[in-house]
Amino acid sequence: MSTEGLDIAALARLAGVTSRTLRHYDAIGLLSPAWTGRDGRRHYGDAELLRLQHILVLRELNVPLDTIASIVDTDDPALVASLMHEHYVALLERRDRLATLAETVERTITRIEKGLPMTADHMFEGFDHSRYEPEARERWGDDAVDGSNAAWAALGAAGQGAHLAEHEAIASALARLAAADADPASPEVQALVARHHAWVSLFWTPDRDAYLGLGAMYVEDPRFRATYDKHGDGTAELLREAIAVFTG
Amino acid sequence: MSTEGLDIAALARLAGVTSRTLRHYDAIGLLSPAWTGRDGRRHYGDAELLRLQHILVLRELNVPLDTIASIVDTDDPALVASLMHEHYVALLERRDRLATLAETVERTITRIEKGLPMTADHMFEGFDHSRYEPEARERWGDDAVDGSNAAWAALGAAGQGAHLAEHEAIASALARLAAADADPASPEVQALVARHHAWVSLFWTPDRDAYLGLGAMYVEDPRFRATYDKHGDGTAELLREAIAVFTG
DNA sequence: GTAGAAGTTGACGCGACGTCAATGTCAAGC
DNA sequence: GCTTGACATTGACGTCGCGTCAACTTCTAC
Numbered sequence: 001m002s003t004e005g006l007d008i009a010a011l012a013r014l015a016g017v018t019s020r021t022l023r024h025y026d027a028i029g030l031l032s033p034a035w036t037g038r039d040g041r042r043h044y045g046d047a048e049l050l051r052l053q054h055i056l057v058l059r060e061l062n063v064p065l066d067t068i069a070s071i072v073d074t075d076d077p078a079l080v081a082s083l084m085h086e087h088y089v090a091l092l093e094r095r096d097r098l099a100t101l102a103e104t105v106e107r108t109i110t111r112i113e114k115g116l117p118m119t120a121d122h123m124f125e126g127f128d129h130s131r132y133e134p135e136a137r138e139r140w141g142d143d144a145v146d147g148s149n150a151a152w153a154a155l156g157a158a159g160q161g162a163h164l165a166e167h168e169a170i171a172s173a174l175a176r177l178a179a180a181d182a183d184p185a186s187p188e189v190q191a192l193v194a195r196h197h198a199w200v201s202l203f204w205t206p207d208r209d210a211y212l213g214l215g216a217m218y219v220e221d222p223r224f225r226a227t228y229d230k231h232g233d234g235t236a237e238l239l240r241e242a243i244a245v246f247t248g
Numbered sequence: 249m250s251t252e253g254l255d256i257a258a259l260a261r262l263a264g265v266t267s268r269t270l271r272h273y274d275a276i277g278l279l280s281p282a283w284t285g286r287d288g289r290r291h292y293g294d295a296e297l298l299r300l301q302h303i304l305v306l307r308e309l310n311v312p313l314d315t316i317a318s319i320v321d322t323d324d325p326a327l328v329a330s331l332m333h334e335h336y337v338a339l340l341e342r343r344d345r346l347a348t349l350a351e352t353v354e355r356t357i358t359r360i361e362k363g364l365p366m367t368a369d370h371m372f373e374g375f376d377h378s379r380y381e382p383e384a385r386e387r388w389g390d391d392a393v394d395g396s397n398a399a400w401a402a403l404g405a406a407g408q409g410a411h412l413a414e415h416e417a418i419a420s421a422l423a424r425l426a427a428a429d430a431d432p433a434s435p436e437v438q439a440l441v442a443r444h445h446a447w448v449s450l451f452w453t454p455d456r457d458a459y460l461g462l463g464a465m466y467v468e469d470p471r472f473r474a475t476y477d478k479h480g481d482g483t484a485e486l487l488r489e490a491i492a493v494f495t496g
Numbered sequence: 497g498t499a500g501a502a503g504t505t506g507a508c509g510c511g512a513c514g515t516c517a518a519t520g521t522c523a524a525g526c
Numbered sequence: 527g528c529t530t531g532a533c534a535t536t537g538a539c540g541t542c543g544c545g546t547c548a549a550c551t552t553c554t555a556c
Contacts (some may be wrong), residue, residue, distance in 0.1 A: 021543085
């Protein structure tokens with residue numbers, strides 16, 4: 001009778017977490033099950049699996065869960081891409097720090113095995129880089145050192161609302177023009193594309209191709225398509241065409 | 249009047265931690281200040297700086313603080329080397345995991361920028377490796393997956409005490425023989441070396457050269473030399489010579 | 497019908513500090 | 527000498543991401 005869904009234990013095994021973690025994510029509203037049997041048991045679908053993987057990637061980067069929530073909840077791909085990029089950079093830095101640390105530890109081990117005493121200077125080597133880091137950490141708090149996150153946080157709740165509102169405004173204006181079968185090259189539509197580009201640029205400065213790709217994604221990816229088409233059918237497509245004209 | 253000592257803020261800046269962290273380490277007995285002014289202010293010397301760096305290296309490896317305490321408190325280099333090696337391996341694994349994760353994130357970003365939708369399979373790629381990992385984590389608890397740590401923990405408090413007592417026994421017996429100017433090649437001394445080797449091997453299986461190096465270090469490194477010579481002068485040297493004969 | 501395995505919801509525990517409050521002490525300037 | 531401001535001290539409670547009971551329900555298998 002189970003219509004191909006994962007129960008909590010199956011998902012836990014698949015993703016490499018404990019069931020307790022999944023219940024916790026449900027409790028804090030980070031990941032709710034697709035449906036719950038009338039016996040109370042949680043069942044998850046493919047979408048939840050995908051979302052969980054997204055969550056786990058971010059968690060691996062030491063992103064706090066509430067920040068993760070705001071990231072995976074945003075349906076703006078530009079913002080997501082920008083945040084992902086920041087985390088990507090943070091991740092590379094962390095990897096490099098671990099690498100130099102590993103070297104230091106390795107040297108320490110061989111010194112021990114060869115019976116050489118450890119000196120202060122060589123034990124600090126891996127840390128030289130981290131000396132100037134703490135101030136930044138104390139100012140912004142660990143991994144919020146990420147640029148985009150900081151920018152987003154700096155907006156404050158009000159600013160964040162305004163940003164999202166601007167997006168809504170653009171989308172609904174576009175939807176009205178789409179309903180009227182407007183020409184993507186028309187000045188009204190192009191004005192909206194300009195606003196859209198400015199809006200995107202707050203966090204991300206896409207080059208021509210990337211912006212084109214973003215337009216394509218608005219149509220191809222159902223998640224993002226829905227974001228625009230909820231204002232009216234054909235909105236995503238109009239935006240894509242308009243972006244194509246805009247990027248010329 | 250300050251005889252070249254760091255106050256808490258200076259040490260914090262130097263090491264890249266907060267003063268609260270230092271106070272915490274003092275509270276749990278992990279790192280006490282070199283001296284406290286009669287006004288109650290903490291002052292740290294070079295030795296504390298060194299110890300703090302040692303602590304921070306281990307902390308970077310997600311070693312719990314109480315384990316760190318037992319590591320930095322132990323004056324047995326073989327045990328230290330063994331533990332360090334385990335952490336080194338853990339560190340490399342972590343670095344590699346981060347590397348594959350970075351690749352996955354990078355691919356995800358380019359897919360977004362090119363407007364390709366994200367599919368389940370490619371988002372999981374970085375995680376394939378981690379699929380079989382969770383069971384181990386659930387069994388042993390995250391980074392306690394380290395072999396030596398697990399072995400040490402498995403001994404329990406009593407076992408740990410016995411281990412340390414055995415070391416004391418060996419050292420004091422050696423000291424008595426050293427005082428009597430015993431021959432390193434004599435059967436009494438060699439029997440003690442055998443015990444010492446067995447003792448070391450509980451956590452670490454050194455090859456011939458490593459064990460030789462260990463002997464050398466007992467003499468060369470003042471910290472470890474003191475560990476043996478506190479039972480009587482010449483103990484460390486006798487042990488080194490005896491190891492040389494033993495490894496023959 | 498009964499056992500056993502696995503799910504559920506509280507609720508508390510923990511590790512490594514952050515953070516706040518109340519207070520004390522120092523160096524500098526008036 | 528007195529104030530002022532910066533920084534120190536010791537409690538004590540808060541936080542985050544779960545782990546870990548406890549008490550109970552429910553499904554499956556025999």
